Every structure is written in C-alpha cells, then in structure tokens.
Amino acid sequence: MIAIEPRALRTVAAVAALSAGVAAVYAQNEAMIAKRQKTMKAFAVAGRTPFAMFRGDAPFDLAKVRASLWSIKETAAKAKTVFPDDSKTGDTAALPAAFENRADLFARFDKLAADAMSAQSTIKDEATFKAQWPILMSGCTSCHKQYVKPR
Secondary structure: OOOOOHHHHHHHHHHHHHHHHHHHHHHHHHHHHHHHHHHHHHHHHHHHHHHHHHHOOOOOOHHHHHHHHHHHHHHHHHHOOOOOHHHOOOOOOEOHHHHHOHHHHHHHHHHHHHHHHHHHHHOOOHHHHHHHHHHHHHHHHHHHHHHEOOO
C-alpha cells in the first residue's frame, strides 16, 4: 500500500472541489446562455410571419400580426431576465456591451414591448401594417448593431 501525505491529500481534495465548482458554474453559464438564445429566437419566430407579409410573400392576416405583436411584447419582458453576469462568456452572441449597458438594453426591451402594444391598436389593415412594421423592427436592428456579435 502506498502512503499519501495528508498535505498532498488535502491538495488533491481542494483541486477536485475547485474543479467541481468550476464545472457547476460553467454548466449554469451554458444553461443561461441557452435560455437567452431560446428567448432571442422567440423574437425571430414572432416576426417571421409578419415579415413574410411585409415582403409580400404571405397574405396579410391581422389576427396573425396581432398574435406576433403579443408574442414580441411577452418575449421582451422575458428577455430582461436572461442577461445575468455569469453568462457573459461562453458560446454567446451577446457582446460585452450588453452587460456593460444593461440599463440601456433593458430600456430597449421595454420600448419594444410598448411599441408592440401600441402597434396592436394602430395596425388596422394592410396599409397601417406596412407603415408600422418597419418602425417596430427598427428597434430590433438598432439593438443588434450595438449588442449582438455580427455573423
């Protein structure tokens, strides 16, 4: 039997504990990043049908536009919960600025939600939709320019 010095045993135990802690933090980090990616994808899904309508690739459907606007509003509220400090690094498209300027980012989410609700009452037909949709989407574009890594 090999004798192990208590000091070496304590060092091995400390390294093992530290490794387990790092692995747990990394797992939490990746889980939050995955949640953020899912949330941001919900914006894209909500906008897909109205965007097709805007381009003329799908017929205008007010009920679908309103459902999309509601989804955008709901997703904007959720989006403010997926930018904790422990999700700055990893497989993320979020730029450091998203965390450094969180108040601005969250204000943009609030504005997007408010604009979506305003559009609910403003959009009455295809003409008002064509006028309002680009305004709503400009909020997405400006946010992406400032807070998302270019692809």
